[in-house]
Amino acid sequence: MTGSLRPSLRDPRQVMRLSRLGSLHQCRLSFMRILTRRMADEAWEFSRPIFNIAADGTGHAVYCAKGPDRTYSLVAFAHDLPSEMRSDRVIAEAWDATFTLFDGIPTADDIERLSKNVPLQEAGRIRESELSLSRANRSVRLWNHVVEVLASGHQPEAEQLANVGYLMRTTAVYGSGKFGAADREMIADRPEFSAPFQAEMLSVFLTRAFVRDLIEDAAQTKGGETAVRLDNRVARQLGIGNSTGLGMAPFIVNHPMLFNNWIMAREEALLRVRQVQRATDAEIAQFKEMLKRCSQSVSQWQSEHPLQVKKLNTLRADLDAVFSHVAKHDLSTDLPWDQLVRWSEAHLSEEGQELVNSVVMEPYDHLVDGLSNSLSDCNSDAFLIDGDMTVGALKELIQNCFGWALELDWTASENCAQAWYVSAEKLEPRIGSRFKESIAEYEQPLAPARDAVQAYEELRKWEHDKKISDFLLRHPEHRHTVRRSQISASAPYSEIQDNTIGEDILPIDMLRAKLSFFGATHFDPRSDRWVRICMFQGAPYPNELTHDNADHWVYPNLEGAE
Structure with missing residues (x-):
């Protein structure tokens, strides 16, 4: 194979298109799998010291997770929620259950304090001893x-469980300083929380255990001696649902360095696998097994949204093509995974390509898993603006990062049709028609491509060797563009290579990009602006977690396998 065809990192102009970001799947670097692998490797211990649930299903419980150095406790409150108050909206004021992840083991006084605040969620107040705040509905x-x-005395039918996939769904899991919780900086140096969102993932992992205990307790109360507990295999089919709307979409725009690190780690992992000269028989066998299990997961993936239905039909056809290709081609040749990836790019949809990219990583824990240490953003200096940079150098950065945007006609209505704003009534980010609604004056800075073009037009009026510090003294409104452009010099995957305010934007692509890194599966858009997912479906429960089942649980076992 010639040098020009050697595997290399994919071009950001390919990777960072919204349609591709909206086709990403979970992989070995997903945050949920990082958590379960670590807990198993370190032999974490789990306990339930308190389960005070009354006959009406209300009360509280505490679930403890003990790692090598610290113990964390989920404090859960169960409520009697009238049906007319059940809502997944962020403006809801009551829920079926509310939670906080406590740093340590809570005392009776802690639980008393939390009982007066956690059920109120945003209206309450928590402290630095709490790492997250969340709620869920049945x-x-x-x-x-x-x-x-x-x-x-019977078990529910597996098919009925699979149609929903969860007994409760979270409507928000807050962390990183929200509502008084501990700031990220307070826990970032703890090894167990070095990867992103590990406290939040731990909260959801323990929440799933509470939900199982709660429903078994309800059945016991109702059925007495006749009642049975959920069979373990049945219970593992149930994850924790999540309803995610536009509130999550701005995250990947507002955190360019962090998002770059996620994409860069995934791209580096893919490159390492593509560079494998020869695959062993065991690696080939594991890939084929995971491909079959992945196909089974896709067969269980349901949606009624027309766009997702179309994507699912295409994905299933893609999988048929992959199976046919693998059956006809020898994977024991040179650079087998690079050849497979190149074939997928020529023959499959973006959804199918990215699924292949995830599955080829599975046999290579020794190449991939260590990259989890590079997922967080620990470089605060990256946000400092280099005022000594010349105008010419900055223009070159903008050309490299936003060259595609410089070619758009930003006076055309279709290219600036939308505007992002925060709804005063709903307290959530929203996107609406710039020309049909009176929202332009409330627009949020979530159109970096347009803003880069505006900055570039001003820069063209300046001499090539002038300093950016002088430019910003005259034009402070372009500070964010200067910062983002300078970040892109060392973070090639920091910017979405698409128009985030165009008339054809699908915000669900932005949601899925982030949720795929969480490790979410079975994305089910309910519109182009919010999506339901499932978390930890198939995972072992805390008391079942072992080294053998801590990783590949995301792929359902094949029929007849345990």
Whole structure:
């Protein structure tokens, strides 16, 4: 193979298009899998010291996770929620259950204090001893069905569980200083929280255990001696649902260095696998097994949204093509994974390509997993503006990062049709029509490409060797563009290579990009602006976690396998 065809990092102009970001799948670097692998490797211990739930299903419980150096405790509160108050909206004021992840083991006084604040969520106040704040609502129809079936001494049907995938869904999991919780900086140096969102993932992992205990307790209360507990295999089919709307979309724009690190780690992992000269028989066998298990997961993936239905049909056809290709081509040749990736780029949809990219990583924990240490953003200096940079140098950065945007006609209505703003009524980010709604004056800075073009037009009026510090004294409104452009010099995947205010934008692509790194599966858009997902579906429960089951749980076992 000639040198020009050697594997290399993919071009940001390919990777960072919204349609591709909206086709990403979980992989070995997903935050949930990082957490479960670490807990198993370090032999974390789990306990439930308190479970005070009354006959009406209300009360509180505490779940402890003990690592090598520290213990963390989920403090859970169960509520009697009238059906008319059940809402997944951020403006809801009551929920079926509320939670906080406590740093340590809470005392009775701590629990008393938390009982007066955690159920109130935003209206309450927590302290630095709390690492996250969250809430969840029941999937009412499935919840009632499972209680009835267990109370009568039977197990719920697997197909009915698979159609929903969860008994409760979170509507928000807050961390990083929100509402008084500990700032990220307070825990960033702890090894167990070095990767992004590990405290939040731990909270959801323990929440899933609480939900199982809560529904089994409800069945026991209803059925008495006749009631049975969920079979372990049945219970593992149930994850924690999540409803995610536009509030998450701005994150990947507002955190360019962090998002770059996520994408860069994934791209480096893919490159390392593509550079494998020869795959062993064991590696080939594991890839084929994971491909089959992945296909089973896709067969269980359901959605009623027309766009996702189309993508799923295409993905299933893509998988058929992959199986056919793998059956006809020898994976024991030179650079087998690079050849497979190149073939996928020529024959599959973006959804299919990115699924292949995830699955080829599975046999290579020794090449991939260490990259989890590079996912966080620890470089605060990257946000400092280099005022000594020349105008000419900055223009070159803008050309490299936003060259595609310089070619757009930003006076055309279709290229600036949308505007991002924060709804005063809903307290959530929103996107609306710039020309049909009176929102332009409330626009949020979430159009970096347009802003880069505006800055570039001003820079063209300046001499090539003038300093950026002088430019910004005259034009402070372009500070954010200067900063983002300078960040892009060392962070090639920091910017979305698409128009975030164009008339054709699909915000769900931005949501899926972030959620795929969480490790979410079975994305189910409910519109082009919010999506339901499932977290930890298939994962072992805390008391089942071992080194053997801590990683590949995301792929369902094949029929007949344990």
